[in-house]
Amino acid sequence: MKISVNFNKHISMKKVLATTIFAAAALSANAAPLVTIGDQLDVFFNGKAMGQWNSNITSTGRGNKINDYSGTLRLGMEADYGRNSKFKANVKFFEDLTRYAEHKEFNSNLSHVKAVASYTEQVLKLDANFSFDQCYNNTQTTINAGDLVRYNDFKAGINATYNFSEKLDGELGGNWQNIDYLGNWSSRYSSYDSFSIPLSLLYRITPKISAGLTYQYRYTEFNGGSLYDTLYGGKNRDDHFGGVTVRGELLPKLTASIFAGATYRSTSGGIGVDDETTMTFRANLNYEVSEKLGVFATGYRDFGNGASRQSSVDTGCEVGANYYFSEFLRSTASFSYEYSDYGVYYYTKTRDDDTYIGRIGISYLPNKYITLAANYRFINNSSSLENCTYNQHLVDISVSVKY
Secondary structure, three states: OOOOOOOOOOOEHHHHHHHHOOOHHHHOOOOOOOEEEOOOEEEEEEEEEEEEEEOOOOOOOOOOOOOEEEEEEEEEEEEEEOOOOOEEEEEEEEEEEEEEOOOHHHOEEEEEEEEEEEEEOOOEEEEEEEEEEEEEEOEOOOOOOOOOEEEEEEEEEEEEEEEOOOOEEEEEEEEEEEEEEOOOHHHHOEEEEEEEEEEEEEEEEEOOEEEEEEEEEEEEEEEEOOHHHHHHHOOEEEEEEEEEEEEEEEEOOEEEEEEEEEEEEEEEOOOOOOOEEEEEEEEEEEEEOOOOEEEEEEEEEEEEEOOOOOEEEEEEEEEEEEEEOOOOEEEEEEEEEEEEEEEEEEOOEEEEEEEEEEEEEEEEOOOOOEEEEEEEEEEEEEEOOHHHOEEEEEEEEEEEEEO
């Protein structure tokens, strides 16, 4: 779905890394394939070696912070299909082998699968995606665990866009996410399945701007976790979002995707859990200042779900810029802020967090096969719960190869 409402609260250190490290695969997209099969299928080898220093591996604020150096070796394969076809697909598989210098207890071997596909006809476009990630990190609602948490993250989606006429488009999708906590963590935190169905009807006001109505239904079902979470967090949640959508080139060089409306949330099976309604919005803006400089901004407000079945309202924004010194040398910088209101968080305690993240990175492409990158990130989480307040510095350098 070109327009989707992401209600899942899952801001993890892994996600921070994924959004801040320069996308080496994208930067080396023109690499020659390792193997070509017929005239449609290209197969690539993907590799990456990264060294990192982390000032607070477990994201703790209790005073016993653990800092260490680590090395990660990524080995994987990538397949591209459909060079001259209406059907196109890309599949990636890679394994991350991470080893720490002193704290061997955090060593990990994590597998990842990413797949996207599309099919385009004259009036119909279909998009599908799937991903699987083995995770060993903390999220905002597991940072008081005093350890790293193991879980699997599955995502899948299919979306269709149909052109009823030159001015009228319809969009329909289906999305699924499963968070599955593993081992002893399955008795402490609640796994869940989330299903959503977004629907949009858009009218092309001008050749470059469309506007219309969007509705999304989402169902979230929890399982596992503690007895308290089951009794007071509820068994499942229903979210109904309705609003308006505007997207396109609003001004020369300024593109935007904006939706705003309201979301009604109801929770079943919980003691004393009230239904809620909140204003919901998301805005993504991109402006091309020059051929070398691009700036972007994002704002959002949404419901979220915590690892202990907490319901939160998350409001945030991000601003940043990408600068191209040359065809081979690029840099990025951004700053983001999020306010999360969890209401009653655990027993009688309430929790609200202010999270600040600053990022800066640079990458160099000596040729079409290799990308060199360096990144720095600072994270500060200020919480009304003392054991959820922490800060973290991360520095990494990497070499990526696509062949």
